[in-house]
Amino acid sequence: MxxxxxxxxxxxxxxxxxxxxxxxxxxxxxxxxxxxxxxxxxxxxxxxxxxxxxxxxxxxxxxxxxxxxxxxxxxxxxxxxxxxxxxxxxxxxxxxxxxxxxxxxxxxxxxxxxxxxxxxxxxxxxxxxxxxxxxxxxxxxxxxxxxxxxxxxxxxxxxxxxxxxxxxxxxxxxxxxxxxxxxxxxxxxxxxxxxxxxxxxxxxxxxxxxxxxxxxxxxNESLSASSAVTGNRFSEAQAFFLSTAARMDAHGWPRAGRAARWHLSSRIHALTMLPAAARQRSAGSVRVLTRYAFGKTR
Structure with missing residues (x-):
């Protein structure tokens, strides 16, 4: 079953x-x-x-x-x-x-x-x-x-x-x-x-x-889609990936730790959300998305 x-x-x-x-x-x-x-x-x-x-x-x-x-x-x-x-x-x-x-x-x-x-x-x-x-x-x-x-x-x-x-x-x-x-x-x-x-x-x-x-x-009506446009998804993701990097390092998986710090696909996703945030004239969302996409990896 x-x-x-x-x-x-x-x-x-x-x-x-x-x-x-x-x-x-x-x-x-x-x-x-x-x-x-x-x-x-x-x-x-x-x-x-x-x-x-x-x-x-x-x-x-x-x-x-x-x-x-x-x-x-x-x-x-x-x-x-x-x-x-x-x-x-x-x-x-x-x-x-x-x-x-x-x-x-x-x-x-x-x-x-x-x-x-x-x-x-x-x-x-x-x-x-x-x-x-x-x-x-x-x-x-x-x-x-x-x-x-x-x-x-x-x-x-x-x-x-x-x-x-x-x-x-x-x-x-x-x-x-x-x-x-x-x-x-x-x-x-x-x-x-x-x-x-x-x-x-x-x-x-x-x-x-x-x-x-x-x-x-x-x-576009899903929770993840709406959270992405507002930038809320990426505020959560930033803390997640950095804490995951630390856990992977402690687990003895350094390559996984590096992948978590870069979280490249998530950064690219944030970039694709920027035009929608700009169309909504949400300056706060634009700031969150920009900082996430180009922010430091540590």
Whole structure:
């Protein structure tokens, strides 16, 4: 069984697409749990949808209080029961062979802690898109994946610190390992990378596969996108990368420490956000982004 945990914040339309993509899986060894973190006045039609769905492997729960993104993520980890779990985005799509392929990869690599299946990016309308961010991920930072590859240790840490090429909502995690580490409640938009790096320093193996079985939706209404334009994402990232550099040095991984201090892809991302901040006439955001992109590495 694969536990698919879905922390939800938005409306019903995209949620229905996500849920229906799970129900349509070719492999029935899955269970879906939805944790609705919407305020009561934003849950229009959602409880009714799940009541009408009536699927025996779909569970819907409304949080009694608003938890926020990181605490809702942690709830997903705490409540998972299966050996592997997914924390799926409420606007993403599983292609029909996702569960089947993840089970096959876990069977072939029984020591895997993380599984990154093949991903394609879609826009708000569901059409496949090519964005600058994702093209850069694949051509500059991601390893060349032909079939299936495994990565571990400092090699993996350096790769991710140069540019995080993973797609968090598509990852399958070994439940016991992710629960042993957990999410940092102080972080809002970079908590996934910190968690992954903690797993890597614990000796965790990543299995990455080329077969596309997941659609990651990218649009400008996401928390990470809005935080990037205002510069809030990079204020958080600055402290994260410098503290991570110190941890990597202490762990005996100097190349990973250097990659964390430079955090090149994150600096480039800040530069790409400058025009949007300028259009919004946000002098504060422009200052934050500029300092981050050209600031010192220590």
């Amino acid at each position: 694969l536990d698919i945990m879905l922390p939800h914040y938005g409306g019903l339309a995209l949620l229905k697409i996500a849920v229906e993509s799970i129900v349509a899986q070719t492999d029935e060894r899955w269970r879906l749990t939805v944790f609705d973190d919407n305020p009561a006045d934003r849950q229009t039609g959602i409880p009714e949808y799940f009541a009408a769905l009536g699927h025996p492997r779909v569970r819907y729960e409304r949080n009694p209080e608003n938890l926020g993104i990181t605490r809702n993520f942690q709830q997903c980890v705490d409540r998972a029961e299966a050996p592997f779990m997914v924390i799926m985005g409420c606007d993403d799509v599983m292609l029909p062979r996702y569960v089947e392929r993840v089970h096959a990869l876990v069977d072939a690599h029984p020591g895997a802690v993380l599984v990154q299946p093949g991903v394609e990016v879609i826009g708000a309308d569901g059409a496949v898109v090519r964005t600058l961010t994702d093209t850069t991920k694949r051509r500059v930072y991601a390893p060349k994946i032909d079939g299936t590859v495994t990565m571990v240790g400092e090699e993996l840490a350096v790769s991710l610190l140069r540019g995080n090429w993973l797609y968090f909502p598509s990852l399958a995690w070994r439940t016991g390992e992710i629960r042993a580490v957990g999410f940092d409640p102080q972080l809002k938009v970079i908590q996934d990378l910190k968690l992954i790096l903690e797993l890597v320093t614990r000796g965790g193996t990543l299995v990455a596969d080329a077969e596309v079985v997941f659609q990651y939706r990218r649009h």
